[in-house]
Amino acid sequence: MAEILTWEQITQRFQGEWLLIVEAELDEQMGIIQGQVLAHSSNQDDIYNALPLRQGRSASIEYVGEMPEDLAFILSYEFTSHLPTSAIGKPSLS
Template identity: 40%
Template sequence: METDRSIKLNAPKILTLEEIIRYYPDQWVLIADPELDEDLEVIRGEVVAHSPDRDELYNQLGSSQGRSFAIEYTGSTADDVVVLI
């Protein structure tokens, strides 16, 4: 069975990190204009895309100038954060 590796785009909605992890399990999530804590960890933000394939989200960034983004993985390594500005 082939896995769907396409990016899923979502309507704008601000979610907390806990909600993002719950709604998008085991996915790479692209978060626009994230609110960060003092340790630069995501508190909340607008989920603009998600995919099981991290490279798909990095490809999406090329057309997203002028905004800051974070990419989170919601699986077992959900504490890892990459912040792109």
């Protein structure tokens, strides 16, 4: 089993790096209290390439350190339905 680290331990070990974290325990503001670091890199693309390592588990991508002023990012959400295609988008007449 991989090591679970507190956020304080994570920030001490991975300063200036992008992280892929699973098994995260979150506080009320959705900040990470502790979690398992699956991948870390100074290159953000390496973290996106490591996403298959999460094996279906919820994951967080975090940056530890000061964000560069010229960095911009977009938050997105992918919706995946577990309903059969025939049940999506058809209004009920009952």
